[in-house]
Amino acid sequence: MKKVYLMIYDLGAGHRSTANALQKVIEQRQLPWKIHIVDAFKEIIGTAVPHKIYNQLILKKNWAKIITEPLLVPSFKLQIRLYHFAWLARFQRYWQQHQPDMVIALLPYVNRLIYESLQAVSPGVPFATFITDHADCPPHFWIEQQEQFLICPTERAVEQAKNFGYTQERIFRTSGVVIHPRFYEPMKCDRRIERQRLGLDPDLPTGLITFGSQGSKVMLEIADCLEKSSLNLQLIFICGRNEEIANTLRRQQSRLPRYIETFTNEIPYYMHLSDFFVGKSGSVGVSEAVAMKLPVITECNAFSLFQERPSAVWIADNEIGIVVRNFRDINQAVAKLIQPETLAYYRANAAAINNKAVFEVVDILEGILENSFLEAVQKPLQV
Template identity: 25%
Template structure:
């Protein structure tokens, strides 16, 4: 029996949900012993806080600075030795767990375990196959590993990017981002609306607050309350009971004064059914939530995406005609009204979403790994290619630094 270890990181819900989707797909194979672990569980407390709480604080207090850091760090192989040394120091318990478990294959849905696995296989400290599943539409340089068995990415564009950087074309697979296999099952919209006490005839907006529960949820609902069209909002609140009570109170105060109906929803494992009941998803375009919504053919209304990976996810959706973007909450009701009122445009966006979807991504990943074995010899880019990339990286670093300094100077003048 083959032992497969899936490593995620609880730095946001998306990496974990992707791992769970792959775990479900693998569990259908009786000859596979599958285990899913949170890599951050095998690090020290300070390191875990850096990966989760520090990120939330930056999103809430300094999102533009987060975007600058994201772009500054997005240079292939930039500071990789320093970063690897720091990560190795903080993941010694993870390495010990790997040596105890001795999996035949490791599948990483976060760049931290992917990087550690790459180093272990490079140094021949560990004999296993290192598969990497990228959980955003674009691939940031943090995801780049020198030694790998397979890479699974969301887009053809990402495949082009990686192969341009010297990754073996036959080892990079365009699978889509893995979602729970339940998203493959078609469910009737009217039936789902009745099941959850919704009006079957009203346009329905699925409002996501994100895996960390960050975002101005109440401000968004207040902005939507000025809509001219009748509509209903599924406000997904997770485990935030206080937010549920506040939104319920706000909805009661709106009775008779707004055409908007508010339905707060707590933590649920039936996300696929709530999405099946909806016409539009409104919120920040995280990789997993976006992939799930695409599977249900929802149009997107992107609100204040987090600079960095969410900006790039938003670019993809807008390029493909699957959504609209709102950067100023006072115009939100106007934009959503316009979309709902233009039935042809609204329908086209939903069709584009379905076209972009990969509901079978988890199965593609599993079947590729189990049924299409390839040589597991170490893959490493040639020294010439690495030197070329480092030269480009040095030039890009200088350009990025100049851009950041210019932006900071302009802000100071303002």
């Protein structure tokens, strides 16, 4: 069995969901690989501070977006530089103990540490980075100038890799961002019946509002705006692990029919019941919506998380939804989107995007591992 390490951290849910999706396809294909999903900060560096800051403040509280780029990101990059050699030693000890056959980074920031530590311990072990955003956000985010493989979900990411000096044989292009294979499975339930079962109107336009695994107080602002509008629609709120938001929504009196859920693995089911998606422009979330043929409404402005802005550009360029400057404009966006002709246009554009990245990435990793084995076999012995 080959030992394959998928390096992540639990800042948000995108990195782990990508790893889980790849693991699922690897298991379905019965590849002779033992998959290890490793949170680099918790399990190797030994800290959960970045998780608390990002999940509790930036995502749940939302106000911390204001200080992300001017303060948090520079200070985090500085910390990585200051602790480089100490953290490098921890990674080296980890690789010495575990002896991987392949390592794949599904996380930004620390890929130089992973690469250098792996080179020091096992220079023949292949290392690849899969960019889980729609583009890199240089400097020193996803792409580092080092001898690794890069798996890119968009043409923009490919061009960025080339600008860093990567040769064609080290760049692999996929048809999009990795999402779980369950989003490709046919939904056999009747939408009208299932809507009624949830206490919703079987025929009203239905919006799905979700802001990832941590939820966000922005959901309350969106709910309030739509409640005060004259729009005739209904809403499904997926609040993730944010019980506070879910309870607040449940307590409110609403003229619009609504269904409220917390963390769930049944996102494809709720997307199947919906007509459009409202949420942050995280690459995985919007890609899941598009795979379910849902037009997207998202926000992009100076306060948006920098790594999510390329997803908003991708949505606008492919005309698969509406990007607003502020969610205070949600009423106008929804009013435009639910017009039958407009909704049909965006749904058709979403259906035209054939993202099979989760299967393509496994194919790519198979090839990398096989080629590295052949190179090792063919390499002449040093006398």
